[in-house]
Amino acid sequence: MSALPYAARATGLVGSVIDSSTSLLHKQTHDIVRFAMGSPAAEAVPADILSAIAGEQLSRPDAYDYAATEGDPPLHAALLEMLRGTSDETTADRLTVTAGGMQGLDLFCKIFVDPGDLVVVESPTYTNGSATALSYGAELLEVPVDDDGMIVDNLPKLLDGRRPKAIYTIPTFQNPSGATLSLARRNQLLELARTWGSMVIDDDPYGLLRFAGDPLPTLRELGAGDPLVFSVRTFSKIVAPGLRVGWVDADPELQQVLINAKQAMDTCTNLPAQRLLAGFLTGGHLEDHLVRQRAEYRRRKEAMHAALTEHFGDIARWTDPEGGFFLWVTLENGINTEELFEMALPEGVAFIPGPAFSPTGRFSNAFRLCFASTAPDRIWEGVTRLRRAADKLAPN
Incomplete structure (x- = not known):
């Protein structure tokens, strides 16, 4: 031993x-x-485009400094513009830049999950996400997935009177099933979360990669600013995973708490990568x-x-x-x-x-x-x- x-x-x-x-x-x-x-x-x-941006953005000495914990202002502004008019349109006080989507999940669990708390996860699910909850002492409850995503109707019966601290879902093109949570189930999930006072971890790395069918409103949009919805996004799937840049959208009350939690992790997200992405977005390439x-x-x-x-x-x-x-x-x-x-x-x-x-x-x-x-x-x-x-x- x-x-x-x-x-x-x-x-x-x-x-x-x-x-x-x-x-x-x-x-x-x-x-x-x-x-x-x-x-x-x-x-x-888009390596050629990123390389060209790097020649301009990363030749400046300040590109290698520390950044603001909530996100480098040029990327913060570019993100807000990118999301304008979309289902994820948001405001500056809701937006915090992270080191990829996984850090967004870790920040959520660090802030909200106590040992013994019940966290609902899809089954099958992205187990890097469920492992993050486990690392903070969560108890997990698996809920089956079908072609319309998490079978939300099963939740009350499986919970058997317990109230989950959080419900973790990948609502669009779910990892690993590829299923998408139907509109009816999205609304039902939010209603149940409000009834129980449960947080909804809305992990959506793939929503911008729809190539068939009709788009659905995100949980962010359906929640209409509901403080119980914590949305996690990333550039890893839509631009490049090695940049390790993502963001969370959360109630403004949480931003300072997120900053405090992130400063105890990594101080700030990698600044050169943020500058590359800011140039990619403002250059109209996305x-x-x-x-x-x-x-x-x-x-x-x-x-x-x-x-x-x-x-x-x-x-x-x-x-x-x-x-x-x-x-x-x-x-x-x-x-x-x-x-x-x-x-x-x-x-x-x-x-x-x-x-x-x-x-x-x-x-x-x-x-x-x-x-x-x-x-x-x-x-x-x-x-x-x-x-x-x-x-x-x-x-x-």
Whole structure:
């Protein structure tokens, strides 16, 4: 037994199977089609534009200084302008720049979650988010997801009289299922949260990446400034994950609390990255970039659907997202997807098994595929390799 004097909270620190896959894949020496990480393709990152902006913005000595904790004023102003007229339009006193969406989730839990508090999460869910709640001592309750997102009707029965401190949802193109919370359920969720006095963590990294269907109002808009709605956003999926810049939109009462909490974390978000993004936004590059990405992600999703229909139509079903990065595959032939991962990696394809998206390890017959990061010809090759691996595990 270790003699190190760990804090009690250390036992609640659970690693990320999703993030660990990056290190695992870097160690492989053979060709791998990578459906695992939820990141834009390298060619989707506007590197040339960012490099040109860097030549102008990052040649100034003040670009390497500390920034205002709530966000560098040029980015703060550019963000407000970017959101003007959208479902997420906001005001300066509600906006705090963060080091990616994950810091927004951590700030929420640091401010609101006490040990033993009940936090509702979707099932399956983005377990980096649920792990953040666990790290602050939360108790988690998993609520099933279907094609219309979290099954909100199930909440009162599952809670059995308890009142959750928070409800964590990824309402649009959910990670990992790709499902979108319907308008009726969005309104129902807000009504229940108000009844219980529960915070709603509105984590929406993918909402700007809709390539089909009709847009829905965000929980931010439907909440109309409700202090119970805490909205988390990021540039990681729409521009570049390595910049590690996002923002939270929250009741103005919270801004100073967020500043205090963030100053005990990192003082301020990386200033050079903020300057790059401010230049990207004020230069008018975002909308054209998003138009290109939406069209390409639609093409890639359709390619993945076609490949799955060809190779897995007899043994699986899968979701049909209208945007975002992911679809969710459920096998119907009894194969354990953690075992399938071990078989698939030598075949040259990687994905994330279903249990990685449940705090209690559910979904052993399911897995997540990211279509956004892979070109259509490689998608076809990867799904072909995946079926080859599945056939080696198929029951006789």
